[in-house]
Structure formats: structure tokens, C-alpha cells
Amino acid sequence: QLQLVESGGGLVQPGGSLRLSCAASGFTSHTLQYYVIGWFRQAPGKEREGVSYITGTGDSTNYADSVKGRFTISRDNAKNTVYLQMNSLKPEDTAIYSCAASAYRGTLDSRMYDYWGQGTQVTVSS
Numbered sequence: 001q002l003q004l005v006e007s008g009g010g011l012v013q014p015g016g017s018l019r020l021s022c023a024a025s026g027f028t029s030h031t032l033q034y035y036v037i038g039w040f041r042q043a044p045g046k047e048r049e050g051v052s053y054i055t056g057t058g059d060s061t062n063y064a065d066s067v068k069g070r071f072t073i074s075r076d077n078a079k080n081t082v083y084l085q086m087n088s089l090k091p092e093d094t095a096i097y098s099c100a101a102s103a104y105r106g107t108l109d110s111r112m113y114d115y116w117g118q119g120t121q122v123t124v125s126s
Contacts, residue, residue: 002026002115004099009120012089018122020084022099027080033057036102037075037082040110041095041122050108051097054082060106067093089124097122 008020020039024032038053052063052073061073070089075082082099097120100113 002101004101004115004117006097006099006117006120009097009122011123011125013126014090014124016089016124017085017087018089020086020097020099020120020122022082022084022117024080024082024101032080033077034103036104036106037073038100038102038106038108038110038113039073039082039084039097040100040113041093041097042119043092043095046095048110049095050110052084053102053106053108055106062106062108064108086122089122091124093122094124095122096120 003025005023033056036053039051040048041051042048054061054073054075058075070087072085099117101115102113104112
């Protein structure tokens with residue numbers, strides 16, 4: 001069974017940083033490289049939003065306009081882990097952040113993702 005587990009969320013002040021991790025199990029290193037990994041977030045009362053994705057080999061990434069220049073996605077297939085470095089955090093970044101895996105091309109469309117983690121809470125507040 002393929003599983004994704006997020007960690008690294010928490011409470012941070014505006015302007016602060018957090019690094020989220022998405023650990024994959026049930027993949028072998030050889031297999032994980034064929035999956036696009038995306039990060040999504042959902043704030044209370046709002047729709048799920050695609051934040052960023054990274055292709056299997058890490059050669060292509062994409063970001064939502066709302067996080068461009070502040071967030072950086074990376075992956076280490078040897079460790080079966082994808083990271084989301086979040087800098088210059090704002091209160092509007094507050095949400096539950098989830099990672100997901102897709103066997104299709106890179107996209108921020110959550111409908112194209114087959115496997116999902118449970119999510120980790122990120123709260124940006126003074």
C-alpha cells in the first residue's frame with residue numbers, strides 16, 4: 001500500500017519559515033521517480049489550492065502565484081522524501097498542507113493525484 005506522511009507543520013510568526021516533509025512508503029526509490037509529488041493546502045471555508053509540484057526526477061517544478069519566490073519544493077528519491085521550504089510566511093498561508101502523488105504529468109490540478117497524505121497544520125500568526 002502506497003502511503004504519504006507529512007510532517008513539519010506548526011505555529012510560526014509572520015515572516016518566519018517552516019520546512020514541510022512528505023515521506024513516502026510503499027515506493028521503491030526506482031518507482032518513486034515516476035511520480036509527480038504535489039503540495040496542496042486548504043484553509044477553513046476555502047477550496048483546496050495547489051501550491052507546488054515537482055516531477056519525478058526533480059527536473060521541473062511549478063508554483064502557485066501566491067507562493068512564488070517564497071516557497072521552494074525539492075525531493076530526495078533516495079530518502080523517498082519531498083520537501084516544501086516555506087519562507088516569508090504570511091497569515092494567509094495558514095492552512096492544512098497535504099502532499100499527494102500522481103502518475104501523470106506535472107499539474108496543480110488535485111483531480112490528477114491518486115495518493116494523498118493526511119495533512120499537517122500550518123498556522124501563521126503573531
